[in-house]
Structure formats: C-alpha cells, structure tokens
Amino acid sequence: MSSPATPDLGFERHTLDNGLRVVLHRNASLPLVTANLWYHVGSKNERPGRTGFAHLFEHMLFQGSEHVPTHEHFRLIQQVGGVANGSTWYDRTNYYETVPAHQLDLALWLESDRMGFFLPALTQENLDTQRDVVMNERRQRIENQPYGLAGEKLHELLYPAGHPYHWPVIGYMEDIAAATLDEVRTFFRTYYTPNNSVLTLAGDFESEAALERVESWFGEIPPGPPLPAVVATLHPLGGERRMVLPDDVRLPRVYIGFRAPAYGQRMWYAADMLAAVLAGGKSSPLYRELVYERQIAQDVGASVGPYESAATFMLVATARPGVAIETVEEALLGAVARAAASLPDPAELARARNRMLTDAYSSLQKLDSLADLFSQFTTYFDDPAGVAAEAGRYLEITPQELVDYAAGWCAETERAVVSVVPRQAN
Amino acid sequence: MATAPRLRVDRSAPPPPGEIRPFRFPPVLRARLASGLTVIAARLPGLPLVSIEMVAPAGGQFDPEGQEGIAGLTAAVLDEGTSRRSSMEIAAFAERLGGYFTTGADWDVGFLATGQLSHHRAAGLELMAEVVAAPTFPTAEIERLRRQRLAEILRRGHDPSSLADDRFHREVYRGTAYAHPLIGEQESISRLDRESMVAFYRRHYPLAGSALIAVGDFDEEALLREAESAFAAVSTSTAPPAPPSIRPASLAGISVHVVDRPGAAQTELRLGHPGISRTDPDYIPLAVLNTLLGGNFTSRINMNLRERHAYTYGASSRFTPRMGPGPFVVSTAVATASTGDAAREVLHELRRVREAPVEPAELDETRTYMVGVFPYTLQTIGDVAKRLETLTVFGLPDDYYDRYLERIASVSREEILEVARRHIDPEHIAVVAVGPAETLEPQLAGLGPVTVWSPQSEDPAAALSPA
Numbered sequence: 062m063s064s065p066a067t068p069d070l071g072f073e074r075h076t077l078d079n080g081l082r083v084v085l086h087r088n089a090s091l092p093l094v095t096a097n098l099w100y101h102v103g104s105k106n107e108r109p110g111r112t113g114f115a116h117l118f119e120h121m122l123f124q125g126s127e128h129v130p131t132h133e134h135f136r137l138i139q140q141v142g143g144v145a146n147g148s149t150w151y152d153r154t155n156y157y158e159t160v161p162a163h164q165l166d167l168a169l170w171l172e173s174d175r176m177g178f179f180l181p182a183l184t185q186e187n188l189d190t191q192r193d194v195v196m197n198e199r200r201q202r203i204e205n206q207p208y209g210l211a212g213e214k215l216h217e218l219l220y221p222a223g224h225p226y227h228w229p230v231i232g233y234m235e236d237i238a239a240a241t242l243d244e245v246r247t248f249f250r251t252y253y254t255p256n257n258s259v260l261t262l263a264g265d266f267e268s269e270a271a272l273e274r275v276e277s278w279f280g281e282i283p284p285g286p287p288l289p290a291v292v293a294t295l296h297p298l299g300g301e302r303r304m305v306l307p308d309d310v311r312l313p314r315v316y317i318g319f320r321a322p323a324y325g326q327r328m329w330y331a332a333d334m335l336a337a338v339l340a341g342g343k344s345s346p347l348y349r350e351l352v353y354e355r356q357i358a359q360d361v362g363a364s365v366g367p368y369e370s371a372a373t374f375m376l377v378a379t380a381r382p383g384v385a386i387e388t389v390e391e392a393l394l395g396a397v398a399r400a401a402a403s404l405p406d407p408a409e410l411a412r413a414r415n416r417m418l419t420d421a422y423s424s425l426q427k428l429d430s431l432a433d434l435f436s437q438f439t440t441y442f443d444d445p446a447g448v449a450a451e452a453g454r455y456l457e458i459t460p461q462e463l464v465d466y467a468a469g470w471c472a473e474t475e476r477a478v479v480s481v482v483p484r485q486a487n
Numbered sequence: 488m489a490t491a492p493r494l495r496v497d498r499s500a501p502p503p504p505g506e507i508r509p510f511r512f513p514p515v516l517r518a519r520l521a522s523g524l525t526v527i528a529a530r531l532p533g534l535p536l537v538s539i540e541m542v543a544p545a546g547g548q549f550d551p552e553g554q555e556g557i558a559g560l561t562a563a564v565l566d567e568g569t570s571r572r573s574s575m576e577i578a579a580f581a582e583r584l585g586g587y588f589t590t591g592a593d594w595d596v597g598f599l600a601t602g603q604l605s606h607h608r609a610a611g612l613e614l615m616a617e618v619v620a621a622p623t624f625p626t627a628e629i630e631r632l633r634r635q636r637l638a639e640i641l642r643r644g645h646d647p648s649s650l651a652d653d654r655f656h657r658e659v660y661r662g663t664a665y666a667h668p669l670i671g672e673q674e675s676i677s678r679l680d681r682e683s684m685v686a687f688y689r690r691h692y693p694l695a696g697s698a699l700i701a702v703g704d705f706d707e708e709a710l711l712r713e714a715e716s717a718f719a720a721v722s723t724s725t726a727p728p729a730p731p732s733i734r735p736a737s738l739a740g741i742s743v744h745v746v747d748r749p750g751a752a753q754t755e756l757r758l759g760h761p762g763i764s765r766t767d768p769d770y771i772p773l774a775v776l777n778t779l780l781g782g783n784f785t786s787r788i789n790m791n792l793r794e795r796h797a798y799t800y801g802a803s804s805r806f807t808p809r810m811g812p813g814p815f816v817v818s819t820a821v822a823t824a825s826t827g828d829a830a831r832e833v834l835h836e837l838r839r840v841r842e843a844p845v846e847p848a849e850l851d852e853t854r855t856y857m858v859g860v861f862p863y864t865l866q867t868i869g870d871v872a873k874r875l876e877t878l879t880v881f882g883l884p885d886d887y888y889d890r891y892l893e894r895i896a897s898v899s900r901e902e903i904l905e906v907a908r909r910h911i912d913p914e915h916i917a918v919v920a921v922g923p924a925e926t927l928e929p930q931l932a933g934l935g936p937v938t939v940w941s942p943q944s945e946d947p948a949a950a951l952s953p954a
Contacts, residue, residue, distance in 0.1 A: 091510065093506035416582065
C-alpha cells in the first residue's frame with residue numbers, strides 16, 4: 062500500500078470586479094470555517110528610516126473600523142468561539158479568523174469593514190498604544206531573547222543596505238517610534254486594496270452561497286491603483302561578511318547564511334531539500350557528526366525561508382561548553398563543501414523525501430494553515446493548485462540539483478557568518 | 488464574475504449567524520491487550536497520518552530527592568539502544584519512513600511517541616514495543632545525554648523566561664517534587680548513575696499501568712491486531728507505582744523575588760501560587776474563570792496590561808493542573824520601568840475577580856467562546872491524541888468531552904465567584920521579576936519582602952528588608 066505523492070485538494074477560484082481574488086476550499090470534516098486574507102505588502106515595501114511600519118500597521122488593523130469599535134474585533138470573534146490573528150512578513154501581511162461554520166458572515170463583515178472602511182476609525186490614541194505594544198514586542202522577541210539579534214544581523218550582512226530584506230520585519234526601535242498617523246493613512250490607501258489581496262475560505266460551507274456572501278461584503282469596495290513590483294536587485298556578495306556579536310549567553314552559537322533563489326523556483330526546492338538532507342532529524346549527517354559523534358554541538362539546524370524575492374539558506378549550531386565556536390563553524394562549512402563536491406547518499410535523500418511527504422500532509426491538518434497555503438500560492442504565483450502540487454516538486458529534485466545548489470550558491474565569498482559569544486568570560 | 492445588481496449589505500451591526508452545525512467528539516475505542524496494556528484510540532480519516540503514543544507512570548513527580556531529573560533522563564535514554572538496535576539505528580528506522588520516534592517525560596507521565604504516514608504504522612508499533620521492552624541503557628549514550636543536559640541547564644541560566652519559571656517554582660513548591668526544573672539540577676544530573684536509571688525504568692514502565700494512544704487514519708480492528716502482535720512478546724511486569732502525594736505549604740503573604748540581570752531590555756514577570764489537581768471537581772468552573780481572567784486576548788488581564796496600559800506585548804494567566812496541584816501563574820514580559828505598575832495591576836485584577844461576581848455578558852461570552860472553540864482545538868491527530876491522553880492519565884470517563892461542553896454551559900456567576908475565592912489568593916502569592924535589580928527593587932518593595940537572586944546561584948545575592 063502506498064500514499065499518493067500529492068494530496069487531493071479541491072478548490073474553486075474567482076475574481077471579483079474590483080480585483081479581489083477568492084479561493085474556496087470545502088472541507089466539512091469539522092463544523093468550522095476559516096477566512097484568510099493576504100495583502101501583498103510586507104516589510105519589503107518599507108523604506109529605511111521607517112522600518113517595521115507594515116507590522117505596526119497590522120496592529121492598527123485590529124483597532125476597529127467604521128462599524129467596528131476599538132477592541133471589538135477580537136471580542137466579536139471570540140464570543141462566538143472563534144480565533145483570530147494576523148502576521149507580517151517580508152512580502153505579505155495576513156489576517157485570519159476561524160469560526161464555527163454558521164458564523165462565516167461575521168468573519169466576512171469584519172474583514173470587509175476594515176478593507177473598505179478603516180480610515181474613519183483611526184485615532185492618534187490607538188496609534189500611540191500600539192507603538193508601545195510593538196516596542197514591547199520587539200523587546201520580548203529580539204532584545205531580551207538570548208541570541209535574539211542574530212537573525213537580524215545575519216540578514217543585514219547577507220543583503221546590502223537598500224535591499225528590502227536588509228532590515229528586520231519588526232523594524233528598528235527608533236523607526237517604530239517615528240510612525241505617524243498620516244503615514245498610516247497613505248499606507249492603507251496604497252496597499253490595502255481589493256486588487257492587492259487574496260481571500261481564501263476553507264471549511265464547511267456551500268460554495269455558491271459563500272461566494273454570494275463574499276460578493277455582497279467585498280464587491281462594493283473600490284479598487285486601488287495598480288502597484289509597481291518592488292525592485293530588489295542582488296549582486297553577488299563578492300566576499301565573506303562576518304560579525305561577532307557579544308550577548309548575555311553562556312554557550313556560543315554560530316549562524317551561517319547563504320542566499321538561495323526566490324521561493325517557487327526549482328532551485329529553491331533543491332536548497333530546502335539540502336537543508337533536510339543535512340540536518341533533518343537525529344539520523345541526519347550534521348546531527349550525527351556534531352551532536353552525536355564528536356559532541357561539539359548542543360544542537361544543529363538548517364532551514365530555507367519561503368521568500369518572494371530571494372531566500373536565505375541558514376545553518377545554526379550551538380557549541381557545547383568548552384568547545385570553540387570556530388570548531389563548530391568549521392564542521393558546518395565542511396558539510397556544505399562536501400555537499401558541493403559530491404552527490405548525497407541515496408539513503409539520506411530518501412529520508413529527506415519521505416520527510417517532505419509526511420510534512421506536506423501534516424501541514425494540511427489545520428484549516429487556518431491550509432487556507433494560508435492557498436492564499437500564499439495565489440498571492441505569489443496566481444496558482445492555488447500549487448498547494449497540492451508542492452510535495453511533488455520536492456520529489457522531482459535530483460541528487461545532482463542538490464550539488465548544483467551547494468556549488469553554485471554556497472561559495473566562501475557568498476556567505477555571512479554571525480557568531481554569538483558570551484559577553485563576559487564566565 | 489457575473490454582476491447582478493446587488494442589495495447593499497447592512498454593515499451597522501454584526502450579521503446574524505446561520506444555522507448551527509452539530510459537533511461531537513470522535514468515538515473513543517478502548518481495549519486491553521493480552522500483555523495488560525490499555526489501548527485507547529480514535530479514528531480521524533481524511534489525511535493518511537497516524538500518531539501513536541505510549542504513556543507510563545514515570546513522570547517528574549516521581550523524581551526522588553537528590554535524583555531530580557531522573558524521570559526525564561531515564562525516558563531520554565530509553566530510545567538510545569535496545570537488544571536489537573543502536574541509538575542511531577532506532578532514529579534512522581523511524582526517520583527513513585518520513586516519521587519520528589521520540590521519548591520523554593512531563594510531570595505526570597513518561598512517554599514514547601511515534602508518527603508517520605498511516606501505512607507505516609505497524610513498523611512504528613513494533614519499534615515502540617521493542618524500545619519499551621528491551622532498552623539497554625548504554626553507558627556511552629548516558630554520558631552523552633548527561634553532558635547535553637548539563638549544557639541545557641547552563642543555557643537556562645541565561646534565558647530570562649526560564650529563569651523566571653524556575654525561580655517561581657522553587658518559591659511556590661519549596662520542599663516538594665514540583666520545586667525543581669523538570670530537566671533536573673546540575674548536581675543531581677551529574678550524579679545519576681546507570682543503575683538508578685535501570686531501577687527507575689523497571690519500576691515505572693509496567694505495561695499493566697500504561698496506555699497506548701492511537702489517533703489517525705486507520706481501521707480500528709486492524710490497529711488492535713497490529714498492537715496485539717507488536718506487544719505480544721512483552722512480558723507483564725510489576726504493578727504500577729502509586730503517584731506521590733504533593734502538598735505544597737501555603738505561602739506566607741506576598742513575597743517578591745528579583746533575579747538580577749543588569750542591563751536587561753525587559754522584565755519577565757510571574758505572579759502565582761499552587762493551583763489545583765486535574766481531578767479537582769472545580770476544574771471546569773475554574774477553567775471558565777481563568778479564560779475571562781487571563782486565558783485569551785480579550786481577557787481582563789491582557790486588556791488591562793496590553794490594550795489599556797501598553798506595558799506589554801501580551802499577558803496571560805493559567806492553571807496547569809497535574810496529578811498533584813499544578814501551578815496557577817500570571818505570566819508577562821513588561822517594559823522595565825512599568826514592572827511595579829504591571830504587578831499592581833495584576834494583583835488588582837486577581838482581587839477584583841474575588842470581590843464581585845463577573846458581568847453576565849462577560850460570562851455569556853466566555854461560555855460561548857469555550858464551547859464554540861472546542862472543535863477548533865481538535866483539528867490535528869496530535870490534538871485528539873492529547874485529549875485521549877487526558878482521559879486515560881486522569882481516569883476520566885469516555886463521554887467526558889460531551890459532558891464537558893454541557894458543564895461549561897451551566898457554569899453560573901455565583902459559582903465563578905465561589906471558585907475564585909477558593910482557588911485564587913492574591914494575598915498569598917509569589918512575585919518573580921527577572922531584570923535589573925537596581926531598577927526593579929524600588930518598584931516592587933511596597934508589595935512585600937524582596938529577595939534578590941543571582942541568576943546562576945541558589946544563594947540570594949542579598950537578602951533585603953522591605954522599605
């Protein structure tokens with residue numbers, strides 16, 4: 062017995078007159094429905110000096126709209142047994158509500174009110190509060206977190222000043238503090254338009270009736286001007302970039318970054334497969350060498366992010382007490398060099414492929430993540446069928462393509478290295 | 488799409504709901520294998536996945552004094568070698584199928600867990616039976632895991648959130664098995680020997696006192712046959728050990744504990760005291776109370792600290808019931824200059840909920856939230872497995888989750904007030920703040936006696952009298 066390499070995921074896809082793209086995926090296994098809205102705007106649409114604005118704006122969108130008082134968004138969703146949230150990333154901002162199936166209209170009312178009628182509710186007081194909340198979020202996630210600044214520093218080294226992945230999504234403290242109400246208005250008018258967004262409904266509903274409700278709630282919102290694509294040119298790094306970052310930690314940790322092609326390209330899948338081959342699981346070669354056999358590292362990981370303009374292939378390992386971080390770095394770079402020089406062990410590749418397949422199915426279990434995938438594939442590639450097809454794209458990657466990625470993209474001159482070391486000797 | 492002239496929708500108020508669609512917890516199957524192992528299973532078709540877990544009476548609550556962390560370390564060594572396979576062979580066996588195999592312990596139980604595509608489940612079951620029946624506790628693997636744990640203990644000493652949790656539990660559970668970190672202490676982990684781990688394993692992993700939990704896409708009869716066959720060769724051993732009685736002493740008033748991190752960007756704050764056991768009859772009304780107090784975004788504590796005062800990115804309260812009285816704790820990370828004010832606002836909310844009945848609308852919204860959100864919490868095979876684990880570990884009846892929803896709907900304002908007065912006590916509470924002592928101490932001194940701790944030491948850096 063075997064499982065299909067691609068899950069069977071039916072969907073319908075429509076476009077309203079105002080440009081809003083709508084994806085409907087019926088799944089009646091639980092009496093739930095999720096409304097997931099992606100706006101194609103993220104930190105890459107910001108400019109230096111105003112970093113973190115897209116994320117601060119996401120907070121503002123929970124502060125009410127013309128017909129929804131401040132603080133009511135969460136209350137209205139929660140009191141019917143729903144769950145709501147949003148998130149901001151380099152390329153996009155998403156908002157979602159998962160509610161009992163009979164409350165679909167409530168979710169659509171809330172989302173359409175803030176897409177069409179947000180500005181009348183905007184106040185300086187709400188902006189002041191959310192600026193403080195976001196500064197506390199930055200303290201909690203980055204500044205008061207051991208190793209918290211490393212990811213940010215790695216990106217600063219790997220992408221040049223001016224490139225939109227140079228600065229962190231949450232932004233720099235002084236930029237967050239500088240945001241004004243006028244900037245909120247302009248950002249909303251520019252980016253929060255139906256033609257710059259994708260709405261996915263997933264769950265227990267009748268498609269025809271649901272589409273009619275979407276049309277009723279969203280159809281009257283006027284489209285905005287078309288948006289020019291963000292230009293993000295990258296030249297080769299042309300020399301290794303390094304930084305030593307003292308922090309209040311006891312165990313040193315090294316972060317090594319290489320660039321990878323944009324998400325969706327065949328070579329991106331090769332890079333992600335390489336990450337799974339090298340460090341996916343206890344029996345992977347990097348875990349085996351660094352953590353199990355030589356015992357020079359406490360942990361090791363490799364990952365590639367799904368970004369739209371370029372991606373980062375990142376290796377991370379924490380040194381064992383008494384082990385120099387250079388020893389750990391050397392071992393990681395040795396594995397990359399071997400990946401560039403010779404084909405992966407067929408057994409390692411088989412393990413990574415099976416893992417990708419299991420992960421693909423696992424990611425479909427929750428309605429909110431499933432809807433998010435439909436919005437993602439529609440926003441980036443105009444292709445909701447990509448959700449079901451993605452597992453197959455991993456399986457197509459040949460061993461030689463892993464070598465091609467490592468050899469073509471992971472040269473010494475194309476890497477950035479951040480070593481986090483204990484601030485004082487202790 | 489076609490554009491028929493449409494009526495404008497009425498946006499002035501929330502739209503009315505449609506027709507409610509029924510939900511029931513998936514049917515629970517129970518069986519007992521010839522080896523004495525209880526099986527509890529639920530079928531969740533749709534995706535070809537399965538989650539299988541075995542739980543044994545081997546949690547951290549059984550850690551003897553001086554052997555703190557033995558439950559966790561013993562569980563971790565289980566899958567480091569059997570009479571047939573080495574540590575790496577065990578890991579590779581599960582991972583080459585695209586699955587995982589892991590072992591560990593929480594406060595209540597020790598567990599072995601595996602997950603994979605459902606057509607590989609028989610292999611997962613066989614591996615699990617082999618690991619629980621014939622672990623060899625290789626010395627080299629014990630030493631490796633010991634060093635890894637000691638390094639992890641070092642790491643926790645520099646992590647603000649772990650420092651806050653660890654100090655909180657030491658103060659609240661002083662003298663009981665819940666006082667130490669689950670991972671153990673540097674001294675105890677350094678000392679634990681193979682012999683004591685083998686003895687712990689022999690006593691705490693009897694099949695007759697354990698349960699196998701399976702959730703996913705399978706035919707129940709086939710699953711039972713596979714489990715029977717996998718565990719057939721495992722001998723039934725001793726009777727399961729009785730859980731220890733954990734009775735923390737009541738706290739003497741409000742005490743403040745500052746863990747000094749000069750220059751910290753923010754303060755990790757905890758306030759709380761011992762809570763209830765999972766089998767306490769007040770569990771459900773208390774869960775309703777906690778949801779409106781600090782359990783979700785619109786709860787009193789989060790709205791106060793985040794949306795009204797902007798002290799924090801988020802604040803929450805939580806009861807974590809265990810077999811014994813698990814903690815009640817309010818957790819947040821606040822701007823350092825606001826720490827004293829934030830702690831006072833939390834105490835204010837804890838006092839307020841004991842003083843007057845909650846608003847009728849507030850209670851209505853909380854009950855409809857908890858009933859409505861229940862299916863959302865059961866979307867994955869892991870979600871359902873966790874619920875089955877609760878049933879079996881705490882001896883709850885199979886129709887518990889159907890009655891759970893009815894019981895929530897029946898909780899009254901009077902009952903909420905009663906359980907608040909019984910189980911929340913802001914006058915006997917530990918306040919833990921991890922941040923710069925120089926700034927924090929004056930802010931917190933008015934609450935109660937302050938002790939300042941060094942992050943890496945069990946000796947207070949200075950014991951100071953309240954101002």
